[in-house]
Amino acid sequence: xxxxxxxxxxxxxxxxxxxxxxxxxxxxxxxxxxxxxxxxxxxxxxxxxxxxxxxxxxxxxxxxxxxxxxxxxxxxxxxxxxxxxxxxxxxxxxxxxxxxxxxxxxxxxxxxxxxxxxxxxxxxxxxxxxxxxxxxxxxxxxxxxxxxxxxxxxxxxxxxxxxxxxxxxxxxxxxxxx
Ligand code: IMP
Ligand code: MG
Numbered sequence: 001x002x003x004x005x006x007x008x009x010x011x012x013x014x015x016x017x018x019x020x021x022x023x024x025x026x027x028x029x030x031x032x033x034x035x036x037x038x039x040x041x042x043x044x045x046x047x048x049x050x051x052x053x054x055x056x057x058x059x060x061x062x063x064x065x066x067x068x069x070x071x072x073x074x075x076x077x078x079x080x081x082x083x084x085x086x087x088x089x090x091x092x093x094x095x096x097x098x099x100x101x102x103x104x105x106x107x108x109x110x111x112x113x114x115x116x117x118x119x120x121x122x123x124x125x126x127x128x129x130x131x132x133x134x135x136x137x138x139x140x141x142x143x144x145x146x147x148x149x150x151x152x153x154x155x156x157x158x159x160x161x162x163x164x165x166x167x168x169x170x171x172x173x174x175x176x177x178x
Pocket of ligand 2: 042043044045046102103104
């Protein structure tokens with residue numbers, strides 16, 4: 001347990017454990033990808049993960065193009081139906097392999113929407129890399145090719161993820177217990 005600004009946080013994944021996993025994920029991607037790869041990071045939650053992942057990719061020997069997309073889901077809704085683009089990528093992905101990077105795969109609605117969008121624009125393939133997988137909450141028919149950790153069924157913060165805009169800066173991932 002760690003106390004941050006008066007809140008008690010149960011550390012689930014340490015900075016060291018995350019780093020080891022990020023390096024492993026980069027090697028996994030570099031095993032088949034080359035410099036034609038476009039990394040699309042989903043804002044805001046994935047920005048820390050994506051920043052570390054692309055630097056790990058450098059060590060693994062690939063130099064991807066990096067893009068950002070900001071998406072918003074409204075309500076429970078139907079699969080993919082309620083996701084909106086708040087800020088789009090700049091690159092033309094037609095004919096190029098894409099790695100879609102997000103912090104957590106939960107219902108899968110957001111990433112299913114983003115994947116379909118990029119495929120509709122002619123992406124050669126769209127693979128998913130997520131740091132955390134919250135299995136058991138899936139609503140869309142989607143799985144990630146690259147997964148860091150299975151996530152316990154609780155709300156987590158840190159390493160880019162927030163609760164009410166707080167705790168994105170934490171170098172570890174934890175659960176606020178009180
Ligand atoms: P979904 O897969 O479309 O349900 O959306 C997953 C998104 O919900 C993630 O990218 C996060 O932005 C957010 N999310 C889900 N669970 C958590 C959590 O425990 N902490 C912080 N954000 C979360
Ligand atoms: Mg998100």
